[in-house]
Amino acid sequence: MDVSVVVPVYNTEKYLRPFMESVLSQTHKSFEVILVDDGSKDKSGEICDEYAKNNPNVRVIHKKNGGNGYARNECQCAAVGE
Numbered sequence: 001m002d003v004s005v006v007v008p009v010y011n012t013e014k015y016l017r018p019f020m021e022s023v024l025s026q027t028h029k030s031f032e033v034i035l036v037d038d039g040s041k042d043k044s045g046e047i048c049d050e051y052a053k054n055n056p057n058v059r060v061i062h063k064k065n066g067g068n069g070y071a072r073n074e075c076q077c078a079a080v081g082e
Contacts, residue, residue, distance in 0.1 A: 002028070002030040002031060003028070003030065003031040003032075004031070004032050004034060005023065005031060005032070005033045005034070006034050006036065007019075007033060007034065007035050007036065008036050008038055009035050009036060009037050009038060009040060009044050009045075009048060010037075010038040010039070010040050010044070010065065011040050011041060011042045011044060012040070012042075012044050013040075013042040013043045013044045013047060016044055016047045016048070017047060020033075020047075020051050020058075024051075024055060024058075031057060032057045032058070032059065033051075033055075033057060033058045033059070034058075034059050034060075034061065035048040035051070035052070035058065035059070035060045035061070036060075036061045036063065037060060037061065037062045037063065038063060038065050038066060038067070039063065039064050039065030039066075045060075045062055048060040048062075
């Protein structure tokens with residue numbers, strides 16, 4: 001894995017699919033996407049799980065709401081890219 005893309009997600013169901021389609025359509029293929037569901041109250045968490053199920057380079061971390069910065073810090077340890 002060359003690159004890890006960390007994406008905090010909180011109540012973004014309206015924008016999450018177009019965002020993920022854009023990320024996954026990149027020409028660079030050696031990357032992982034770590035979606036951090038920060039306690040979303042909409043269907044964002046389910047959408048994250050759907051992308052992780054269908055794409056081997058997508059992972060999801062579900063956690064209680066702690067804010068954007070906390071979500072990013074939470075998954076830095078899980079990242080394998082540079």
